[in-house]
Amino acid sequence: MRRMLLLLATATLVSCVPKKVHEEPILENDDRVEDSSGAVQAAAVRSERARQEAAAERDALKAEALATCQAEICDAVVRGELAIGMTETQVLAATGTTGSAWSVRHAGESTIMMPTSATQAPTDIVGDVAVVQLAANQVSRYAYREPQGVRVVNSPADASTEGRAAAMAETLIREGDDLAARGEFDGALNRYDRASILTPGDPMVDYKIAAALDKALRPIEAEIQYRLFLHRLDLELIEARGEAAAELAEAIALAQQRIIILERQSTVQDQ
């Protein structure tokens, strides 16, 4: 009985003892916490060395690129813009990069320059460069990564402002077509409208806008847009193009048909 009581008393005492944290403190009052000047200094030395090395390499590349270039290529290097006909060194100089930014693959006469980092692509004055292809050590084509997708430059005309606008409009029209196919006509209209700003006077864009408005049950605007499409067309020119204009000829017929239907519908509604 006595043993039992003793055991009970011990158990009670143990349960009453407060929980204690047994850990060695790592920092106490009057200790010192050093500032981060050591880490900052080390980073400063490292970054300065890296910057000097990169600047020296970049300057050497630029000097080499400008020493051997033709007038137009020289202008592009100075502007910081890629151009057809550049050498590998001139590509580096135009993009302000060094070899570490590119992964270069040689296959026979062809050389492909790809960015080493997909997220930090080298840039020229136009945008992020996705790939550069060289044939016989001269740039034959290159591509930019743009919000609408990859834009390829095959000729000097593609690199011009008009060429760029046409490529962007084409991408927007493709996006608009996808949205229209999904029945999202507001989104499709948005893309076609943007495309029509980039390539004003393109009758096919006008027709697509009209068709999207028609499907979105906006008959009055659709009719106006169909009329605009027909008005803008130079019918004689379309005929002169022959089969190449078959697509437009079909659109013309459809537009004329829709105008008649929409007109009749509005007349019925008025009555």
Place this chain on the structure above:
Amino acid sequence: MSIDHSLRSRARHGGIVPFLFTVFVATIPGCSTKHVTRIEPETVTDLSGRWNDTDSRLVANALIAQSLSGEWIDRYSGTQGGDSPTLIVGTFHNRTSEHIAVNTFVRELELAYVNSGAVGVVASPAEREEIRSEREDQQEFARADSRARLGQELGANFILQGELQSIEDEETTTRFGLRRKEKVVFYQIDARIIDLETNLVVWAGQHEIKKYIERKPLGL
């Protein structure tokens, strides 16, 4: 009732001693002296156990060391011909139950980036507004050759964001009528550097602080 009368009344009832004791105790705080000393900012001075300058410094040190040695700087410089990345300091959300002056360590972080030269820092939106206003003012009133040009601002490549969170656990025990209070506070500070174009998190750092605060009765 006059003091004299009160004293005599208390003396009659034998209460003069407690009364004098009360007066004595009440006088003690009035006699205490104020003592102010300057001490090194690096010194650890934990008084209440709440977030203080030491915690701020520990966080700054950890995040500076982690972010400056992170690969994101080299990766950016390597692909951009040796240029340093530029960063804007965004918001650090305080999601703890305490009031924490977040800017103390955020500014220290900013200072480290600027002084190291490894990362360029652009002014915050509030700072930019003031600078733009000054620049616009110059266009009208400053001499032509001394005007700061418009349209020369540098856009940041990255943004630094973060948050502070805390978990608290406490218990009060009473033994022999004496209250003993224990508290554990855990702070977690997360910081992230995000590519402004792609939303890609290029660096993430974290620092944790755990404090054990014990209040013993009568110093036992």
